Amino acid sequence: MQNSDFDAGVAASPLMPKVERQRLHDTVVEHIRRFIVEGVLEPGKKLNERELCETLGISRTPLREALKVLAAEGLIEISPNRGASVSKMSEAELRETFELMSGLEAFSGELAAERMTAAELAEIKALHYAMLACRTQNDLAGYYSRNQAIHDKINEAARNSALRQTYVAVNRRLQALRFRSNFQIPKWDSAIHDHDEMLKALEARDGKKLSAILRQHLLDKRDAVLQVQSREDVAASVLKA
Amino acid sequence: MQNSDFDAGVAASPLMPKVERQRLHDTVVEHIRRFIVEGVLEPGKKLNERELCETLGISRTPLREALKVLAAEGLIEISPNRGASVSKMSEAELRETFELMSGLEAFSGELAAERMTAAELAEIKALHYAMLACRTQNDLAGYYSRNQAIHDKINEAARNSALRQTYVAVNRRLQALRFRSNFQIPKWDSAIHDHDEMLKALEARDGKKLSAILRQHLLDKRDAVLQVQSREDVAASVLKA
DNA sequence: CGATTGAATTTTGCATGCAAAAAACTATAT
DNA sequence: ATATAGTTTTTTGCATGCAAAATTCAATCG
Numbered sequence: 001m002q003n004s005d006f007d008a009g010v011a012a013s014p015l016m017p018k019v020e021r022q023r024l025h026d027t028v029v030e031h032i033r034r035f036i037v038e039g040v041l042e043p044g045k046k047l048n049e050r051e052l053c054e055t056l057g058i059s060r061t062p063l064r065e066a067l068k069v070l071a072a073e074g075l076i077e078i079s080p081n082r083g084a085s086v087s088k089m090s091e092a093e094l095r096e097t098f099e100l101m102s103g104l105e106a107f108s109g110e111l112a113a114e115r116m117t118a119a120e121l122a123e124i125k126a127l128h129y130a131m132l133a134c135r136t137q138n139d140l141a142g143y144y145s146r147n148q149a150i151h152d153k154i155n156e157a158a159r160n161s162a163l164r165q166t167y168v169a170v171n172r173r174l175q176a177l178r179f180r181s182n183f184q185i186p187k188w189d190s191a192i193h194d195h196d197e198m199l200k201a202l203e204a205r206d207g208k209k210l211s212a213i214l215r216q217h218l219l220d221k222r223d224a225v226l227q228v229q230s231r232e233d234v235a236a237s238v239l240k241a
Numbered sequence: 242m243q244n245s246d247f248d249a250g251v252a253a254s255p256l257m258p259k260v261e262r263q264r265l266h267d268t269v270v271e272h273i274r275r276f277i278v279e280g281v282l283e284p285g286k287k288l289n290e291r292e293l294c295e296t297l298g299i300s301r302t303p304l305r306e307a308l309k310v311l312a313a314e315g316l317i318e319i320s321p322n323r324g325a326s327v328s329k330m331s332e333a334e335l336r337e338t339f340e341l342m343s344g345l346e347a348f349s350g351e352l353a354a355e356r357m358t359a360a361e362l363a364e365i366k367a368l369h370y371a372m373l374a375c376r377t378q379n380d381l382a383g384y385y386s387r388n389q390a391i392h393d394k395i396n397e398a399a400r401n402s403a404l405r406q407t408y409v410a411v412n413r414r415l416q417a418l419r420f421r422s423n424f425q426i427p428k429w430d431s432a433i434h435d436h437d438e439m440l441k442a443l444e445a446r447d448g449k450k451l452s453a454i455l456r457q458h459l460l461d462k463r464d465a466v467l468q469v470q471s472r473e474d475v476a477a478s479v480l481k482a
Numbered sequence: 483c484g485a486t487t488g489a490a491t492t493t494t495g496c497a498t499g500c501a502a503a504a505a506a507c508t509a510t511a512t
Numbered sequence: 513a514t515a516t517a518g519t520t521t522t523t524t525g526c527a528t529g530c531a532a533a534a535t536t537c538a539a540t541c542g
Contacts, residue, residue, distance in 0.1 A: 002483090023321050023525070025309070033437070049494070059527045061302065065309045068266070073312035074406075080264050080535050081494055096403040103348035111340075162337040163344070165315075166407060264495070290524070302495045304523090322503050322524055 098222035113207035339463035
């Protein structure tokens with residue numbers, strides 16, 4: 001079996017410039033990354049090369065190259081002669097990673113406050129009000145997507161792609177967990193309050209203030225995730241008994 | 242040719258626990274990383290797979306896996322069907338990366354000021370005086386190694402391995418450049434002054450202060466690197482003419 | 483019945499082979 | 513001489529094969 005059918009799935013239209021041909025192992029990285037981030041592959045799950053090859057319809061070479069990349073990103077762990085498995089964070093690691101994120105986000109907020117254009121600020125305001133609208137309609141998905149968009153915009157306004165790339169990479173390691181905690185009812189009021197303060201700080205170009213808010217905001221998110229985690233742990237131990 | 246001779250180089254002694262067998266592609270990653278960080282492979286240098294295989298005495302599979310990892314780390318760039326080359330930073334990228342580093346170092350300093358033990362502080366003090374000694378003897382290598390050790394200790398005292406790993410990864414991207422600028426005569430006085438201030442802030446457990454010093458310290462380093470860069474650019478253009 | 487040793491199976495790590503793409507080279511035409 | 517088209521060579525991307533390590537399973541022993 002050649003990879004013709006798989007290729008067909010990702011290939012561009014037959015006509016016109018092929019713009020930028022993706023390589024197989026790159027698309028494989030993206031596939032597996034999605035699986036992990038969206039929780040299809042749960043933390044601790046063993047990744048069998050042969051199995052994955054079959055489901056993805058590719059041979060082992062590009063798969064193994066993809067696994068190396070994912071390991072470098074910290075999404076999976078590879079132990080010699082024993083294969084790969086989805087990374088599983090201890091509570092300590094989770095706290096540390098969130099702490100790192102809080103530092104990155106605070107820094108990017110500080111830069112953004114200095115560098116953001118009026119147009120970008122307006123965009124963020126619009127997203128903010130759209131988010132409020134979602135809140136009144138109890139539209140969870142819409143709420144979270146606006147929320148994420150606001151943070152992305154701030155990151156972009158920091159005008160530092162090295163920072164943004166690092167932010168994205170670290171965020172991915174937490175995404176799978178955040179994904180789960182997003183099914184909880186958010187603490188609307190405090191979150192809305194935080195975002196209100198963030199807007200004020202941005203308008204005042206008060207980098208230090210924004211930085212402090214973002215940092216605390218993320219530490220609150222960490223606690224929310226930790227709560228979900230421990231609740232799941234309890235459920236798991238009850239099931240075992 | 243099998244890889245028997247290469248293996249012999251990295252294999253442990255025949256007796257006793259094999260402790261932790263390294264895999265070929267991991268050692269290859271480390272090799273090439275060293276080459277890049279120490280400037281043996283210069284920025285922009287094309288990495289021919291066949292050539293590298295021959296010099297390292299391995300086949301293409303582990304080499305390619307290693308290249309994927311190095312690309313994920315940002316040390317090399319791979320373009321489809323055109324192979325890999327050592328990453329070359331534009332001045333803008335260099336500024337951004339240093340800015341990111343300044344943020345990471347500042348954050349880790351802030352945490353370290355809160356969390357450092359008295360013993361660690363004493364160690365740093367010792368390194369500080371050893372560094373001063375090197376200065377009076379004009380021992381450049383010794384000076385830089387103590388300098389690096391102090392920054393590593395601060396990072397360690399932050400008690401956050403996610404932060405440390407990110408710090409190390411970003412630092413590697415700059416290492417090759419810093420390596421070159423280290424052959425310049427350092428600005429002893431201002432550097433010593435900075436380090437003096439850092440110690441004071443640490444003793445006072447003043448995280449914000451330490452954070453600010455580290456940030457500025459790194460931005461100064463950035464300027465030193467930029468100077469060397471532009472000087473080399475001038476030299477290169479003269480040679481071409 | 484549990485523990486232990488040894489064979490069978492699976493899985494990983496690496497080398498090699500083949501096809502497609504890119505690069506280098508040559509020859510022809512303007 | 514330069515530009516272009518065609519051909520050869522090199523290089524990259526992926527699949528496959530084989531050996532070593534690990535895992536599973538079974539049989540034997542205590």
